[in-house]
Amino acid sequence: MATGLYIHIPFCLRKCGYCDFYSVLPEPGMISRYIRALLTELSLAAELQPGSLETIYFGGGTPSLLAPEQVAEILQVAGTCFKINQNVEITLEANPGTFDYQKVQGYREAGVNRISIGAQSFAPDLLQILGRSHTVQHIFQAVEYCRRAGFDNLNLDLIYGIPGQDEQALEDTLCQAVQLEVDHISAYLLQLAPETPMGRQVSCRQVEMLPEDMELDQYTRIINRLTRAGYHQYEISNFARMGKECRHNLLYWQGGEYLGLGAGAVGYLNGSRIKNYGDVTAYMTALEAGQLPLREELELVTGQDLWQERIIMGLRLTRGINFSRFQEQYGIDILSEFADVLKVCTDTGLMEISGEQMRLTRRGFFLSNEVFCRFLA
Known part of the structure; x- marks a missing residue:
């Protein structure tokens, strides 16, 4: 991968x-x-x-x-x-x-x-x-x-x-x-x-x-x-x-994986989002002793958390999200699961739907947090 x-x-x-x-x-x-x-x-x-x-x-x-x-x-x-x-x-x-x-x-x-x-x-x-x-x-x-x-x-x-x-x-x-x-x-x-x-x-x-x-x-x-x-x-x-x-x-x-190295760095690997503690001195001391630095698992991104995150990240892109491909990957039919959300967002000019694709409008990009919250509710 x-x-x-x-x-x-x-x-x-x-x-x-x-x-x-x-x-x-x-x-x-x-x-x-x-x-x-x-x-x-x-x-x-x-x-x-x-x-x-x-x-x-x-x-x-x-x-x-x-x-x-x-x-x-x-x-x-x-x-x-x-x-x-x-x-x-x-x-x-x-x-x-x-x-x-x-x-x-x-x-x-x-x-x-x-x-x-x-x-x-x-x-x-x-x-x-x-x-x-x-x-x-x-x-x-x-x-x-x-x-x-x-x-x-x-x-x-x-x-x-x-x-x-x-x-x-x-x-x-x-x-x-x-x-x-x-x-x-x-x-x-x-x-x-x-x-x-x-x-x-x-x-x-x-x-x-x-x-x-x-x-x-x-x-x-x-x-x-x-x-x-x-x-x-x-x-x-x-x-x-x-x-x-x-x-x-x-x-x-696009939901890819990445390692995060260094004090305060965040990484995402195998569905887990992990952060090194933001403390330079503690970071250096641990590694000088041959040990990994202190870190915390911010979240394990699975199930509903995973597909909700993919919706939010996908809508950040101007090309938006393809309904069929999303259902194939995550088993979620956005058109039926979020019919009310889609109607509100399109009626208020925050989103447009064309065939199999949904994407945010310019106004929707600026007010994207408002759209994202509706998908998380």
């Missing part, structure tokens, strides 16, 4: 106010120590005997804090522990301002073939609101470095719904992103967990989020602008040139 490998690099030079992913400020020598522990976990994880690796994804945190030699060593050990497909997609998340041409060229030589650049916005004031440490010029430099190093698969991450982001600011960001001619653009709505610094500011009314109708207008503008520029939307928040869809994320949305 085709499998993905997610590797969490939990280090940031500065914590962004909106981010709830596990990360810490690295102490001197900590990154090197962490890499040694990660290599041990790779070797121990080989006993799980996953299928051929189709994708490898370095996420964070800030993976671009790693030296190219460290990335090369990780990939080399992975190659000895697992069978890796010849056309494997290897993505590394990189923050503008944390790498130069020599470093990204080193990543390319190590085997990385896709870079995801955390641009977020091309408006200096909005970058400041988000707590980003890079400048707009850093974004342009990052893309130039990657192209010069030979990367032909680049993603830009963008955020919309930022407090203070008006129509012109969004249009300027989209225009500059399109002018860079990257291969893939992810545009995510700013959603704040209550425990994040920005989340607390919203709770205390120090920061005011944009009204929902304005967020919907921004989402519509993003789809229209990127479609005109030749990108096709294949998932709620993701747009790509043909053939440049992110295969690793598609693995998630």
Whole structure:
């Protein structure tokens, strides 16, 4: 079975106010120590005997804090522990301002073939609101470095719904992103967990989020602008040139299996979703003793949980879900089991049904959580 490998690099030079992913400020020598522990976990994880690796994804945190030699060593050990497909997609998340041409060229030589650049916005004031440490010029430099190093698969991450982001600011960001001619653009709505610094500011009314109708207008503008520029939307928040869809994320949305290695990483294998505890020190200490790190089974995805999850993940994709194929795989006749849900969602313009296929509308994508809750009720 085709499998993905997610590797969490939990280090940031500065914590962004909106981010709830596990990360810490690295102490001197900590990154090197962490890499040694990660290599041990790779070797121990080989006993799980996953299928051929189709994708490898370095996420964070800030993976671009790693030296190219460290990335090369990780990939080399992975190659000895697992069978890796010849056309494997290897993505590394990189923050503008944390790498130069020599470093990204080193990543390319190590085997990385896709870079995801955390641009977020091309408006200096909005970058400041988000707590980003890079400048707009850093974004342009990052893309130039990657192209010069030979990367032909680049993603830009963008955020919309930022407090203070008006129509012109969004249009300027989209225009500059399109002018860079990257291969893939992810545009995510700013959603704040209550425990994040920005989340607390919203709770205390120090920061005011944009009204929902304005967020919907921004989402519509993003789809229209990127479609005109030749990108096709294949998932709620993701747009790509043909053939440049992110295969690793598609693995998630299509119910594929993946290993999650590193402190705070989540994996899904043999129907079980498992998470390593988010504690770098405990993680390194355990592996230095030759033991797997502390982990918890988040859930065993079987039965009703399985097919409900497949509905939710399938509806994230613009192609939607085929009724007949879904019934063959999971034994659930969506048309009869969820007749009332389908009627409400189509009547309210959140979903459309064409022959054997159901898919969300643009408005349905924006209000997707409302649709998903109906299938979970």
